[in-house]
Amino acid sequence: MTEALKEPKVRKCDQSEHFRYIKLYLIHYQNIIKENQYTANESNGVDVMLLKMLKKDFLRKKIITIAVFIFIMLSATLISCGSNMFIDLSNSVDHLFEKSNAPHFVQCHSGEFNQTSIDEWTRDNELVKIQQTAESINIHESNVYFKDNPTPEEAGVMEMGFVKQNDHFDFLLDLHSQVIHVSNGEIAVPIYFMQKENLKIGDTLRIKNDKTQMEFTVVSFIRDVQMNPSIISSKRFVVSDTDFEDLKENFGEIEYLIGFQLHDPGKISEFTNSYRLSELPQKGPSIDHELLKILNALTDGLIAAVIMFISLLLNIVALLCLRFTILATIEEDYKEIGVMKAIGILPPDIKRLYILKYFVMATGACVSGYILSLFLNKIFSANIMLYIGSAPKSIVQLIIPFLATGLIFFIVLFFCMLTLRRFNRITAVEALRLGNTGESYTRNSFLPLYKNRFFNVNIFIGLRDVLLRFKLYILLFFVFFICTFIIIVPINFLNTIESDEFVTYMGMGDSEILIDLRYTENIVERFENMVTYIEKDPDVEKFSTLIICKFNIINKDGYEESLFIGTGDPTVFPLEYLEGTAPVGDNEIALSYLIAQELEKSVGENIPLVVDDQIRMMQVSGIYQDITNGGKTAKADIAPNHETALWYMVNLDLKTNIDEKMDEYAEAFYPAKVTDINGYVDQTFENTTSQLKLLTLLAVIIAILVAMLITSLFLKMLIAKDSSQIVIMKSLGFSLKDIQLQYITRALVVLNTGIILGTIFSNTIGQSMIGAIISMLGAPKIEFIINPYHAYILCPIGLMIIVTITTLLSIVSVKNLNMSDMNAE
């Protein structure tokens, strides 16, 4: 075929215009195959026709094409950004650990100790490469003044430790990941306080007490491999050696960080065990390499996981939209497809044309999404870059997000091909005779109108249509379901973390005030005085003491292993137990979830506990959740061992105003920290909470936009599909308002079904999903603390209003539907 193709004379009709090109292309294509005369000129002609066809098709369905394009693009963007975040996080954490020469094991200790015995033990221990003992001066926040503030730092859970730069490892780094060195009068501040106090280089920090005052200039901000995350309640400030000695003389309590690096970090468990069984200083918490990595990666890791999850959801929405579009297109083009089949064009050839359209769309969207992600990566990884620092980029960092985007592309294309299998079922005769897919309303006798006594006719018709054609509304239902899920899960999670009851996941009962006394001289005496004061205080309703001490237990392998046990009466402020109950008497013990897993103990079984050099069999009375202290704690009502005690705490409930009492106690029990439980939880999870708030807001906005967009698209397509029925109703005397009411009813019925099921799903599967993540930290059965106003009133009503408004705006075109247009001469 060498002559130019002549366009046949056909009546111009918007719908079938693009089919001219399809038919011409396919006929020509068939001839080319037959005659085997494929030349460059002919291929150019065919390509031009294909492009024309594609262009016309895209213009015909501009809005839905753009919408699907955007969804695929967003999905590609987010999966690329999410996978980039994971890589960044992993690389950055590794880089931070490398640059800071992170310790493999650190034991905090307050009180006297013998460095010589540590040196001897280290020499005898083959696992140890190098040991370092660093001093940290813990200064109470009431002595610290930032910038020109006349008032000191507010009392909180963060401990401020002032240190010198380390000599051998565990280096504190600046924002360029370089080892910090400060001169006299200078100070480096943790990033946590940089953000909290909005500090800049050059700002001042004063440390003041009754005797003296020292002023420093902020010269750097610290990346601290040990204490970066806000879940770690200590932060280190770096000063010069000289200033350190001055601080030591005039301020605070000394705490020691006894650090080790091993020849083989893989042997950390063995080392930890041997340390715990030794007589070496252990009056404080310890932390190892693995836990350091987890804690550093936790917040951003969660965020990255959520981003990937949202990408997946958006992809599902995109696929459903695609399915809807493809099916609607097939329905519109049904007759024409029948014609093509009738004239002998093969179904695979017809399918190829449709796939080409989606191939072009998916390619464009994925490429755009990937390119967009290159610009957005910085934003998503900003927190990682700040707290952990950036690592040198590798080729992997470009490839993996690209592959992830490619995955989206293939999923989309595969799904299109799956949906287009319908072509095989279209018969030419049926298509030509019926002119449509022959969509039949089976079960029209279901819910007959004549038996309807109560409902308004329009509401009844709307409701009935959803029930009869539910398959059609699946897209809308799924979107509302997902939107509800996206809104409710973060809101519930945020509400859970922010609520007072969250303290139960921190191994504590819910009290109004928490008094925390650590690392001070004469701690036992101070504590006993505190308890006496509280006992005599008429404003106290009830209180309990909790002294966390290190005890040894015999583990499943028969070795001694240390365990931090909170001694005191745990029944005054009871926890929620996963199994069993609080321990009663001195031969019962409750275990945290993680330690119970590790020791392979369940309720009713016995654990041998070493008390005063004697073995006492303690029966496990209950298992509780605890995400603090690595999630490995226990509780027992036994006498404390002051030799190994770490923390002294009092929980109490008041009969009077909390704020005034807190001030009174802060003054009376100085240097104990006095916080209300809510404040304690808030400060511990401050960074996580603020990130989660941002994420929640983002999720709500995305969900609302998606709901609006899909509702609008769906209804426009539904109106187009139902146009003949709408015109008939108008001819019968249905007004525009009547028809609007029918469509609003449909939208709201589907919405409310989606909301109900989405809410149930959020509170079950959503809750389990969050639980699965948090279980790694020690809280496997997190139960959402739901704010019913937010979850059951504000969100559903908000969505209903938005969907109603969107419906009204989307069905405006109903006004213009006329019988005369349908039956045009």
Add this chain to the structure above:
Amino acid sequence: MNNILETKELRKTYVQNKKEHNVLNNVDLQIKEGEFISVMGPSGSGKSTLLYNVSGMDKMTAGSVVFKGIELSTLSEKEMSTLRLHEMGFVFQQINLLKNLDIIDNIIISAYMAKDRSRKEINHFAIELMEKTGISELANNDITQASGGQLQRVAICRSLINNPKIIFGDEPTGALNSKSANEIMDMFKVINESGTTIMLVTHDVKVASKTERILFMIDGKIEGEYNLGKFKEEDKDSTQREEKLSKWLLEMDW
């Protein structure tokens, strides 16, 4: 007898590719109460457009349409819908029943919307209409479970459910075989004899010959009018009316 429907210089213009097409060209028309008229003409003459404009289903470009003394252009969309619901009935060539309702629901739906009787009364009346038109056994059938003729009778029942003053029919027998077409026209005759005005659009001489007055349209204008008078019993087996009409149409160059 009063005019139930009057038009004056009725014009309908469409704009396509920036060109104006006058589909109705200053049409003047009067229909009396109880008349049975048909509108004939070649394809594209504006017959259906006239129907849709005088029934308020389409907006006229200029001129006036007065139905029972009410100027339709002064009515809001809601008022027009209410007027159509209570005063008008429609029968289309494509039958145009609602796919998602069964037969009896298709008949009663506009009466339920009108809300001028109890639902029980409406249901009762619908069954009566179905019995009169010989389709009572189809009440709970799906619309795919009836023939074309039966469905057109359903459409007629639907058009009558609110006791309208006028029924409009756009080629109501166009898709039917001759037997069904005759049955439908007999029904229209009965309806007209009870006082309902009927205005049909048709290209079928046989159908038009059963009506009282025939209007002939070309290029958006009524070019001629022929009065056959009321169809009588004796005309049933006679082809005289058809012959007269055909002759007249020939004179009109059709």
